[in-house]
Every structure is written in structure tokens, then in C-alpha cells.
Amino acid sequence: MAEAIKTGAEVAHEVGFPPFNAETFASQLFWLAVTFAFLYWFVSKIALPRIAAVIADRKQRIDTDLDDAARLKAQADEAFKAYEAELATAKANARSIAEDTRARLSAESDARRKSLEQDLSARIAAAEKTIADTKTQALTHVGEIAGDAASAIVERILGSAPTAIAVDAAVKSALDGR
Amino acid sequence: MASPTEQFEIRHFTGPLFHLGDSPVTFTNSALFMVLAVGVITAFLAAATAPRAVVPGRWQNLGELLYEFVASTVRQSAGKDGLVFLPLVFSLFTFVLIANLLGLLPYAFTVTSHIIVTAALALLVIFTVIGYGVAKHGAKFLNIFVPSGVPGWLLPLIVAIEVVSFISRPVSLSVRLFANMLAGHIALKIFAGFVAALLAGGFAAFLSPLPLAFTVALTALEVLVAVLQAYVFAVLTSLYLHDALHPGH
Numbered sequence: 417m418a419e420a421i422k423t424g425a426e427v428a429h430e431v432g433f434p435p436f437n438a439e440t441f442a443s444q445l446f447w448l449a450v451t452f453a454f455l456y457w458f459v460s461k462i463a464l465p466r467i468a469a470v471i472a473d474r475k476q477r478i479d480t481d482l483d484d485a486a487r488l489k490a491q492a493d494e495a496f497k498a499y500e501a502e503l504a505t506a507k508a509n510a511r512s513i514a515e516d517t518r519a520r521l522s523a524e525s526d527a528r529r530k531s532l533e534q535d536l537s538a539r540i541a542a543a544e545k546t547i548a549d550t551k552t553q554a555l556t557h558v559g560e561i562a563g564d565a566a567s568a569i570v571e572r573i574l575g576s577a578p579t580a581i582a583v584d585a586a587v588k589s590a591l592d593g594r
Numbered sequence: 595m596a597s598p599t600e601q602f603e604i605r606h607f608t609g610p611l612f613h614l615g616d617s618p619v620t621f622t623n624s625a626l627f628m629v630l631a632v633g634v635i636t637a638f639l640a641a642a643t644a645p646r647a648v649v650p651g652r653w654q655n656l657g658e659l660l661y662e663f664v665a666s667t668v669r670q671s672a673g674k675d676g677l678v679f680l681p682l683v684f685s686l687f688t689f690v691l692i693a694n695l696l697g698l699l700p701y702a703f704t705v706t707s708h709i710i711v712t713a714a715l716a717l718l719v720i721f722t723v724i725g726y727g728v729a730k731h732g733a734k735f736l737n738i739f740v741p742s743g744v745p746g747w748l749l750p751l752i753v754a755i756e757v758v759s760f761i762s763r764p765v766s767l768s769v770r771l772f773a774n775m776l777a778g779h780i781a782l783k784i785f786a787g788f789v790a791a792l793l794a795g796g797f798a799a800f801l802s803p804l805p806l807a808f809t810v811a812l813t814a815l816e817v818l819v820a821v822l823q824a825y826v827f828a829v830l831t832s833l834y835l836h837d838a839l840h841p842g843h
Contacts, residue, residue, distance in 0.1 A: 442617030
């Protein structure tokens with residue numbers, strides 16, 4: 417193998433090492449200048465501006481989308497807050513209405529009970545008065561009944577009725593002495 | 595076995611078209627592959643930028659990927675204002691990349707395996723650096739040779755070193771690419787030649803799969819080198835352009 421490499425090196429030496437063959441430099445430089453100039457023109461005037469524009473456009477679109485999203489989220493938050501506030505006032509309203517109603521109903525029932533109690537106590541007072549009247553009346557009749565009974569008893573025992581005055585006095589003393 | 599350097603020979607497809615000075619200009623295999631490389635790049639970029647869709651398709655996505663890749667390379671190495679040079683770096687990167695990769699195809703010619711081509715590209719970069727630097731900063735551009743924060747007695751030495759390093763830039767830039775391409779293709783050729791030699795060598799033929807396997811592995815390595823050298827060329831170009839933009843270090 418060493419032989420083959422040596423042969424190769426020898427051949428190269430004979431024809432000259434191609435990269436150092438100055439006769440080809442002009443052609444290579446000319447074509448390099450032509451092709452690279454075209455490439456540079458295409459890259460700088462067409463390709464890169466297009467790519468940069470697309471990337472910038474995308475970035476801008478994403479940014480605006482993000483802004484929109486942030487704005488909508490803020491709106492949603494606000495709406496939620498408003499809803500919560502509304503809910504809170506509604507709840508407070510409902511509570512106050514319930515309280516009012518309860519107070520009104522208890523006041524009404526209190527009033528009705530009071531009037532009922534007054535009515536009842538008036539009736540009780542009337543009934544007590546009647547009882548007391550009846551009792552006093554009955555008590556005034558006790559003397560008479562006792563006198564009648566006493567004169568009837570005396571008449572049965574003595575055969576003659578005592579005088580009404582004597583009977584009254586005797587009944588009175590008996591009632592008083594009791 | 596053919597010489598390993600035969601693949602670098604310039605073949606003339608036409609007679610002299612005209613003369614540059616004394617040298618005849620012909621259409622050669624080198625010119626053909628330059629045209630092919632630029633054709634591939636422009637066709638790809640045309641396909642990638644034709645739809646201009648907000649939601650990119652495959653080709654557009656690839657084009658945008660390439661754009662972002664080169665743009666971020668320039669941004670990191672040359673700074674944000676280095677993006678004015680994006681078309682130049684983009685053209686250099688794609689040209690070197692496609693020329694390298696096309697050269698790996700069988701029977702293909704490698705444009706970047708000729709020192710005159712890589713030297714021309716490197717000089718384009720350096721003259722761009724000097725031209726832009728002088729146009730923008732005038733005499734202040736010479737500050738690139740004077741690093742800040744160096745004690746006065748060290749300055750002559752440092753300036754001398756900086757001048758030498760600046761002059762060696764186009765040399766290293768062109769020789770690195772040229773030598774990588776040249777060495778890689780020679781190595782490929784030699785190991786592929788081993789296969790043929792062993793097959794023809796009678797009893798040793800059973801050994802021929804070894805260099806074949808090595809050739810396959812080397813081909814993969816050469817693809818890596820082809821991409822890497824294009825990237826290195828682009829990064830170094832951006833770094834040198836950084837000097838043109840900010841000469842004060």
C-alpha cells in the first residue's frame with residue numbers, strides 16, 4: 417500500500433498538485449465571483465427579507481393575539497366581579513326582605529294575640545263580676561231563707577209564729593256570731 | 595490505483611471563454627459545482643420562502659430554522675448590530691456548507707478543496723472587516739490592535755502580536771477549510787483505494803471489509819467535518835466582523 421501512495425504522490429508531483437496549479441486560478445476566481453455575487457444578491461434581496469418578514473409578521477400576530485387574550489381575560493374577570501357584586505346585593509336584598517317579612521308577621525301575630533288576650537280578660541272580668549253579683553245576691557237571700565226556716569221551725573215547736581222582728585234579730589245575731 | 599489527488603484536478607469543459615490578464619477563463623468542473631451549489635441554495639430558499647405562510651410548512655420551517663441558526667450565530671459572535679452582515683454570513687455559510695456536502699457525493703468535485711477559493715472567501719471577509727471598520731470608525735479602527743487595560747510598557751509587544759494575529763486571520767480562515775476538505779478527501783480516497791487493492795491482491799481479499807468499514811465511518815466523519823467547517827467559517831467571520839463594529843475590544 418505504501419507503494420501505491422508513493423506512486424500517487426509521484427503522479428501528483430508530475431502533474432503538479434492541482435490546488436496549487438496557478439493556471440486554473442483565474443477561472444476559479446471568475447466563477448466564484450459570478451456565483452457568489454448571484455448568491456449574495458439572492459440571499460440579501462429576496463430570501464432573507466422574505467424570511468425576516470414572515471417571522472416578524474408571525475411575532476406581531478402572536479403578540480396581538482396575546483394582547484387580545486389578556487384583554488378578554490380582564491373583561492371576563494371584570495364581568496365575574498360584577499356578577500359577584502350583583503349576587504352579593506341580591507343576597508342582601510333577599511335577606512332584608514325575609515327579615516322584614518318575619519318582623520311584620522311577628523308584629524301582626526303579636527297584635528292579634530294581644531287583642532285576643534284583652535278580649536279574653538274582658539270576658540273573664542265580666543264573668544267574675546257576674547259570679548260576684550250572683551254570690552252577693554245569693555248571700556242577701558240567705559238571711560231571708562234562714563228567717564223563714566227559723567220561724568217555720570219555731571212555729572212547729574211552739575205552735576205559734578214568732579214575730580218577724582224577733583226572728584230577724586235572732587238570725588242576724590246567729591249570722592254575726594258565726 | 596489513481597492518484598489520491600486526481601479528484602482535485604480542474605477539468606476544462608470549454609476552451610478559453612476570455613482572458614483575465616494573461617490567464618484564460620474556462621468553464622470547469624469547479625465552476626460547474628459552484629453553479630450547482632448556488633443552484634441548490636437558491637432552489638431551496640425559493641421553495642422555503644415561496645409560501646410565506648404564518649404556519650410554516652416543511653420547507654419554510656427548514657428555511658426559518660436555517661435563518662434563525664445563522665442569525666443567532668451572528669448575534670452571539672458579532673453582537674446585535676452585526677445583523678447588517680447577516681446576508682454575507684448567511685451566503686458564506688450556505689455556500690461553504692453546500693459546496694462541502696456536494697463534494698462528498700461520488701464523482702463530485704469539492705469546490706472548497708482549492709486554496710484559491712477559500713482564500714478568496716477569507717479575503718472577502720477580511721476586506722469587508724477593514725472596509726466597514728475604516729468607513730465607520732476611521733482611524734479609530736486601529737484600536738483593534740490596542741487592547742484596553744494593557745500597561746504601557748507592554749503595549750509595543752501586544753500591538754505587534756495583535757497585528758500578526760490580524761494578518762494571520764485570512765490565512766488561518768482559508769487554510770483551515772482548504773486543509774480539512776483536502777485531507778478528508780485524500781483519506782477517503784486512500785482507504786477506498788485499499789479496498790480495491792486488497793480485492794485485487796488475491797489471498798488478502800478477505801481483509802478488504804476492514805478498510806471498507808473504515809471508509810464508511812470516515813464518510814460519516816467527513817459529513818460532520820463538512821458541516822462543522824462551514825459553521826466554523828461562519829462563526830469566525832462573525833467574530834472578525836465584531837471587530838469592524840466594535841474596534842475598541
